[in-house]
Amino acid sequence: MTYLWDDPANFADDALTGFCELHADLVRQVPGGAVRRGRPERPKVAVLPGGGSGHYPAFYGVIGPGLADGAVSGNLFTSPSAQDACSVARAAHSGAGVVFSYGNYAGDVMNFGLAADRLRSEGVEVEHVVVTDDIASAPAEESERRRGIAGDFTVFKLMGAAAEEGAELAEVVRIGRKTNGRTRTIGTAFAGCSFPGAAEPLFQVPDGHMGLGLGIHGEPGLRDVPLPSAAELAEDFVARVLAEKPDGAGGRVAVLLNGLGAVKHEELLVLWRHVAARLRDSGHVPVLPEVGELVTSLDMAGVSLTLTWLDDELERLWTAPAWTPAFRRGHITEVRGEETVDEPEAETVGYAPAADSSRRLAEHVVAALRRVETAVRDAEDELGAIDTVAGDGDHGRGMVRGVSAAVEAAERAQLAGAGAGDCLAAAGDGWADRAGGTSGVLWGAGLRAAGEVLGEHAGDAEIAAKAVDALATRIRELGGAEVGDKTLVDALEPFRAALLSATTSSLVEAWGEAATAADRAARDSARLVPRKGRARPLAERSVGTPDPGAVSFALITKVIGDYLTGAST
Amino acid sequence: MTYLWDDPANFADDALTGFCELHADLVRQVPGGAVRRGRPERPKVAVLPGGGSGHYPAFYGVIGPGLADGAVSGNLFTSPSAQDACSVARAAHSGAGVVFSYGNYAGDVMNFGLAADRLRSEGVEVEHVVVTDDIASAPAEESERRRGIAGDFTVFKLMGAAAEEGAELAEVVRIGRKTNGRTRTIGTAFAGCSFPGAAEPLFQVPDGHMGLGLGIHGEPGLRDVPLPSAAELAEDFVARVLAEKPDGAGGRVAVLLNGLGAVKHEELLVLWRHVAARLRDSGHVPVLPEVGELVTSLDMAGVSLTLTWLDDELERLWTAPAWTPAFRRGHITEVRGEETVDEPEAETVGYAPAADSSRRLAEHVVAALRRVETAVRDAEDELGAIDTVAGDGDHGRGMVRGVSAAVEAAERAQLAGAGAGDCLAAAGDGWADRAGGTSGVLWGAGLRAAGEVLGEHAGDAEIAAKAVDALATRIRELGGAEVGDKTLVDALEPFRAALLSATTSSLVEAWGEAATAADRAARDSARLVPRKGRARPLAERSVGTPDPGAVSFALITKVIGDYLTGAST
CATH class of the missing domain: 1.25.40.340 (DhaL domain)
Known part of the structure; x- marks a missing residue:
């Protein structure tokens, strides 16, 4: 259940505003989302994750040095509009182009696509990195149809690190797509989440079962199976992900063990022991693994395991520092240019005289x-x-x-x-x-x-x-x-x-x-x-x-x- | 519900082990809990929070530079034993004494008390700081009877910062007690948590209601009231906490808006807007407020608001850097002495010859x-x-x-x-x-x-x-x-x-x-x-x-x- 709200229709906006007030030292709210406070000293590629709300810290929770330059935030589980994306991109753009990155959902693909058209017509270089890490959502031979879930985080992180190093747009995009190509996630849900004011959860899982492969908005998974023990779940998860090890990949992996909301810290820690052991057994070395909530679904009870096979280049970017409200690694100092906030121009609409x-x-x-x-x-x-x-x-x-x-x-x-x-x-x-x-x-x-x-x-x-x-x-x-x-x-x-x-x-x-x-x-x-x-x-x-x-x-x-x-x- | 476990009887131990494996760079597991990896270069006061498990990041999640030197961890919602406390204290003690800090619960008071007796007999200086922030658990005139809840975090943080600065034992204890004396928390629960393997939640709240003042283990609160809006809840919370403003306190406050488990990030952010506004209205300035999960109760749906009235001394300690698995603020460098791990001596029991x-x-x-x-x-x-x-x-x-x-x-x-x-x-x-x-x-x-x-x-x-x-x-x-x-x-x-x-x-x-x-x-x-x-x-x-x-x-x-x-x- 969701318990705290004012007007359910404004829940997502209210949360975004609360976030921007709380982290006013780091971020600035703009129509459609938020951007880093202050312009970079030199033009840098703006890495802009985005998608529907309800997945905190995705997407605006990872704005900050070493990660995102802004985030486009739609209504609950609803893609942002093209205007939202344009607004955030204009505020975040510092002259080196922008890259939108989002999970592979029809609404996001359409809206970010339309936004890119508009921005290009304004002279802004725009690229896309679409995340398709959910191995349960389509077979490997149709991987481009797969949805994006917790792997979002790894893709954003590596792109953010590359952009922070000063990489150009094409290079940041290359890193993003390479990371996505080496990232696999399997998830499961034990119980559905519910929207503010909704009498019923968005979906239900039969008692004593879990929905293996269920999506972060409740999209259909592989099947309902009886609840396994933590050891059994870890074994199944690791086997499924390793079965899709990319060709030529080595043994060093970035790992996310992600809670979707109501599965708690202690449960994730119990599960982690087995995941780590199974990975080691298969010759893998987890590099700075993250166990916690990275891509949630309101109060959904569920968990997912993400592996990204690293090479030297990706490992350097994965271990690079970052400092955001929800994710902090190492020490990073942001060099900011002069703090100038461009007031959005009042929109004036003109029409040719009509008959x-x-x-x-x-x-x-x-x-x-x-x-x-x-x-x-x-x-x-x-x-x-x-x-x-x-x-x-x-x-x-x-x-x-x-x-x-x-x-x-x-x-x-x-x-x-x-x-x-x-x-x-x-x-x-x-x-x-x-x-x-x-x-x-x-x-x-x-x-x-x-x-x-x-x-x-x-x-x-x-x-x-x-x-x-x-x-x-x-x-x-x-x-x-x-x-x-x-x-x-x-x-x-x-x-x-x-x-x-x-x-x-x-x-x-x-x-x-x-x-x-x-x-x-x-x-x-x-x-x-x-x-x-x-x-x-x-x-x-x-x-x-x-x-x-x-x-x-x-x-x-x-x-x-x-x-x-x-x-x- | 709790979904992931192996043997429910070992759940707390398994989680602790998983934590210590995950954060092996920062912590080392010892019988009864965990301590920072590596000894400090010079003797420093060991700040040792502790209590039952199920409240992550309390208690072991806050081990690290600028915060705790170790944590004593009992079974789920069950105080650790005196032996647990002794074991952790012996591993963490570097010659400048230890201070146990814990919420005011009978089991904790007894066990930490017995542990102190034993440790003192071994020549270790030991002190206690008992946290009593829960204003719903007893009237103000009996504040020493109050339970400790999320205010634990602030007390630990300030003591940890003082110890990191090199303060002596008596000074760290003074800071801890002063912080506790200026800390007030009000909490509420919307739905109960459940233990691994339990068929029923630990307690239930009537539909459409919340248990105002309910404790973090389900202890009785003030009363069940109909679910308020976020704005109404913030107003009520702030009014209740401000009604207990300490004599002579100013307007600068450390604030924790704490989720107990299943209440999600977006809900806390929506609530935060109103809390921040009400605090500002009453002439208060939140200093580095924290909105998130700091003291949880497994998957309990609930939230609490904690205020600590700061003065110059406390503000300096509150804003000081810290680097722990669950809480990171600013930049901190730990100076470690040589890494020597004392193997616990095998216990040999001898008895005088009996008739x-x-x-x-x-x-x-x-x-x-x-x-x-x-x-x-x-x-x-x-x-x-x-x-x-x-x-x-x-x-x-x-x-x-x-x-x-x-x-x-x-x-x-x-x-x-x-x-x-x-x-x-x-x-x-x-x-x-x-x-x-x-x-x-x-x-x-x-x-x-x-x-x-x-x-x-x-x-x-x-x-x-x-x-x-x-x-x-x-x-x-x-x-x-x-x-x-x-x-x-x-x-x-x-x-x-x-x-x-x-x-x-x-x-x-x-x-x-x-x-x-x-x-x-x-x-x-x-x-x-x-x-x-x-x-x-x-x-x-x-x-x-x-x-x-x-x-x-x-x-x-x-x-x-x-x-x-x-x-x-």
Whole structure:
């Protein structure tokens, strides 16, 4: 259980603020995360880990000399938005480029990818190091599909040490990817964590069992097995990790024995004895092993073992000093340049003068979005309840956050004289920037694509079909889901198809029919099983419950259809 | 829940060994705990915290330059034995004296007290600093009765810094007592912890409530209250601690916001914002505040707030560097002398030649003790089950540990030619040294007292009554319990009274009658309520269940009675 919070919706932000206040001598809060206080004396590569909150000390707990230059921090278990990543990168950039590093999750990959596009357009050199250490999440031959878990820490540490030594961007990236390529983690969970205010844990493990290979957000693992003794668990863990020893690797290894939250220090110490013995038996030498909490999952009861096979270069970087709130090794002195804090520039949005017709249509766009916001707010609890079955129950909250931001952004654009297309595109940007996560980036990018197609066109059936076509294409492109995967695509595709094949030239009629198709498809999604790797262990139970993303998509199209009907009479 | 262990009975030892292996560069394991690796270059005061296990990083996690010189570590939530304390002190002593520091719990006070007596007899200067920071455990006017909780950490830290500066023993003790006198903690628990292998948590808190003021072993707190928000909890905590601001104290404070185990980093950070704001509002300045896990209780869900009002002297010591496995501040370099590890001398026990009659009686003493051991082993589960109602369920295990050690020690003494009295005294020493905790020290000291009275006398009714009288007096003296407090005294006193007032000269008859009285009294203890402060929140439920200490006392007297009956026929 999580016990302490004020507003559950602000829990992640409140924790970040508390952290930045506590460690004000080391870090400075910026929108979307935190950065080291003070600029480096000379330009240095900014190493920027990031991801959802709830994994402290990942990610902002490791900001400091010898490790990270900043961290991008999303909502609980939700990827930060592209805007979050841009904001942190701009604050941390000192002229030598930035490297984002994060676990391999769809939302993170999309949002950091979009951020990189924006930053490059501003002239910032940006690279990525994606961590894929979780051997339980995909077979070795598909290692690029693996998720990133506690191995994050080792990858960040070695990149941070390289950057601190003055390595250039390409070199820091090389070290990061090399470390990731030699890092393997196996984890297990004994009991689920729970979000602030949630009545139930995110997932459950059967009594007397553990979920071997379960992910740090409750993603499905290998299987449930009876609880082993500490000796048995160590033997199993070490055997699984050693089975994936990289070709040509030697015997010196960095080791993390990581507690996920509620497994306590004494338990980790009991386990460590056996892990160390099994490693020694197999000819391995643990180099400065770390036993403690490095990548947690709120109060999840679980533990993971990470090995990184070192060579001379990696060992030098692993043993290098670091000084951060959560991890301190050796002695390090930070040489800081003059303390100058760049105030973020107030965002001013300008639009090319739009035709009156398009500005009138923009009023409808904003009005329809407001209706959508009301409807989504009304449906928040219901969407959350549906999402609880197979997800983390925050779909309603995330949609409300996104739609509200979209309405605000569209209103601002409208006041600034934007036409309908620009308003819709602004709505998309607002949604993506505020909501984060996967649905945020998909809806955001989709709306922007639709807005760009709409442009200053009139709102007829033909252009609406084209705009929706662009929205659907962009969402498919970014999200990569197929029909039948139990995602919003299951409602999106029938909607697009119905609109594209409409035989009527009446937008109201065509939209109404398409919305009906989306609604039917959303309800039909109840019979589907979520695609592999996407959902949590409760996923199987979700058969019989529709996909929350499909349901909210159908709801939104219905509300817009109702608005169109009303507006046309 | 606790999930990882091998043999639950060895959990604490296994964790200590794992710790010492992990941090072999910093610490060295010795019987009863651990000490810093390497001797100081010059004699320095050895600061030795100690107590039961399960509170990591208390106590051995803070061994290192600028903090502790060693730590005495008992079984889970059980005070270390006097022998443990002596062993650690002998290894850590470098010629400038030692100071034991521990929370104010009966078992710790007794065992460290006995250890000090022994060490002083060996020429070692020994002092004590007892921590009494828990404002919920007794009113301010009885502050010497208060328990020690997270404030332990601050007291150890300041004493460690003083000793590192080269302060003499009296000065280190002065700093420790001054710090304790200016330190106040309030804690709360949301859910109980559980021992390895235990089916149920040690205590429970009603759903949606918290146990305000609950102790770190589940001792009773102030009351159960509905779960507050983070802001409300911070306000309440700060108000309670500030209400006990020491006279003349200023506004600069060392602050610990301590997680007890399952309350996670993000929750502590959310809480910190409010604590910091309330402190600032009241004119206080937190100096290098610590937010994290400093004194835990396995996986207990709970949190505590500790304030230490600083003056110039204390602030200098609080901000001084330290480098330990669990706590690192600033830069510190340890100057070590030559690395010489004194092998503990093999214990050789010698006895004055005993009369043949006494050596024959010694055979009976050993044989009777063996019967007791068998009976206690058979009753282990039953004793454990009784203890679960109001205690931590380890009474059976503790008794088995103690009696087994007593038998071994008595056998060794007998082989070395000891008479009956010396065998009994040796049994007592073995029990106290192996079992630790309160029952260990009481039984151990009681048996030794009985053995000293027995000497080389014959085993008649009169000397048996005198020996039991000495045993009872010693136990009452050390333990301080009254009849009716629901302790072993409730069976002990009727037993003593019956034996002293026996009208028969037959030992078998007199003992049999006394054992019957003890048995009746043990069963009658079911109607008693445990004395205040002794038992856990489940204590009230224990009405209807006899006291496990009284039950085991009655069992032992009955087994000895049966042995006497058999031996006399």
